[in-house]
Every structure is written in C-alpha cells, then in structure tokens.
C-alpha cells in the first residue's frame with residue numbers, strides 16, 4: 001500500500017497511549033487528538049500569547065536564546081510576532097500549561113521523554129495571517145530533526161513535535177501538510193529528499209492535517225511537512241499553533257549567549 005492511501009485519522013487521548021495509537025505513530029509518524037483543551041482554555045492561551053507578543057514588540061527583542069524571532073504586521077497594521085521561540089520562558093501560564101500532567105501520556109511515546117522547553121527552540125508558536133503587512137504566510141518543506149544534524153550530531157535524536165492548535169485549521173486555511181511514513185526514510189533522504197524551506201509545491205503523497213482549536217497533534221521530528229499558504233485573506237486566515245518538543249538524551253539548555261543555529265539562516269526564506 002502506498003503511503004498516500006492512508007487517510008488522515010484521529011484518536012482519543014486517555015491516561016495512557018494505547019497499543020493502536022503507538023503502532024499508528026510508528027507506522028505513519030503522526031497522531032491527532034481532537035479536543036485536548038477546552039474552548040475556555042484556548043481563549044486563555046491566546047490571551048497569554050498576546051501578552052508575550054506585546055512584550056516582545058515593546059522590547060524590540062530580536063532573538064531569544066540565540067533563536068531569531070520573526071516579525072511582521074497584523075491586519076490592523078500593528079507590529080506582531082509571527083514566529084516565537086522559548087515562549088514558555090516569557091509566560092507563567094504557558095509554562096504551567098506545557099508542564100501539566102496532561103502531557104504525561106504523550107511523553108511516553110519515546111523512552112525517558114521530557115518537555116524540551118529550554119532546549120532546541122523551546123516552545124515555538126507560529127502565528128500566520130494573510131494580510132498586506134504579513135511576513136509569514138507559509139512554510140516550505142522541511143523536517144524538524146535537521147536541526148540536530150546542524151547541532152553537530154551525526155544522527156537526529158528522537159524528537160516529537162507536539163502541537164496545540166489555537167485556531168481552527170481546515171484545508172481552506174492552508175494548514176499543515178505532511179507525508180505519512182516519511183520519518184522512516186533514512187538520513188540521506190531526510191537531508192536531501194527535498195530542498196529545505198524553498199520548496200512549497202504540493203506532493204502527491206501529502207495529507208492535510210485538518211485540526212480545530214484545542215486539538216493536539218504530534219509529529220515525528222524526521223517527518224517531511226510544510227505549511228500551505230491560505231487562499232483566504234484577513235481574519236479568516238489567522239492560524240496560531242504552539243509546538244513543544246518532547247526529547248530525551250543529555251539535557252542541553254540554551255541561554256542568552258547561545259549562538260544562532262544555522263538552520264535559521266535557511267528558514268528565513270519562508271514567507
């Protein structure tokens with residue numbers, strides 16, 4: 001069976017990951033759990049994010065722990081952050097949320113998994129909006145694990161990228177496209193299978209991960225994925241998703257003196 005024959009499907013999250021969920025994740029490299037947080041909590045997380053945004057804009061912060069922030073302008077012309085990093089270090093609420101017991105089951109998908117909010121790029125938040133002043137409407141093909149290769153490791157360590165959706169993300173909004181099973185491609189294809197960030201073309205094997213505000217998704221760090229540009233404009237195109245890495249291995253926290261990772265030079269082409 002070719003990977004393109006696999007339909008997008010969802011699961012229910014309880015206290016533990018089931019055998020079926022684990023098998024699906026191992027085979028296809030992603031999982032989707034609708035309704036992880038309530039509508040009220042989505043509101044509260046959006047408000048916490050808006051506070052961090054205002055603070056960063058006011059302080060004109062360019063980087064956090066070496067990772068560049070991406071700025072643009074919102075629909076009302078106000079300066080905004082399109083891509084945040086280490087967001088949980090700037091918000092007690094976001095910090096408490098990602099360290100809550102609700103993530104315990106998810107951590108068990110890898111051995112000794114931990115929330116990596118002080119490592120890699122920490123809690124990343126992507127805030128896309130398709131308007132005149134926007135500087136971030138799509139993100140080309142990439143794997144998240146390439147970061148490890150650039151961080152002087154020979155091979156990427158296990159990494160789950162766990163997404164929490166703060167807006168509905170139907171196909172009409174662009175949204176996440178991924179190639180199921182591509183996490184098993186081997187290192188060579190992971191490095192050279194596509195041109196990182198510059199290639200935005202649809203792939204016949206891709207599926208669209210359609211999610212709603214409050215849903216949780218997981219993708220393997222080796223999986224090829226992209227974010228398609230929304231054909232909509234204005235408020236209808238707004239899409240906020242938080243991603244926290246779950247990792248294992250040696251603890252490697254970043255700090256304000258950490259250098260800018262090389263892969264960020266590549267991702268600047270996204271837009």
Ligand SMILES: O=C(O)CCC(=O)C(=O)O
Pocket residue numbers: 124126139144163175176225226227241243
């Ligand atoms: O916005 C998304 O859903 C995915 C973003 C992404 O792939 C990334 O930030 O590495």
Ligand SMILES: [Fe+2]
Pocket residue numbers: 142143144225
């Ligand atoms: Fe990604």
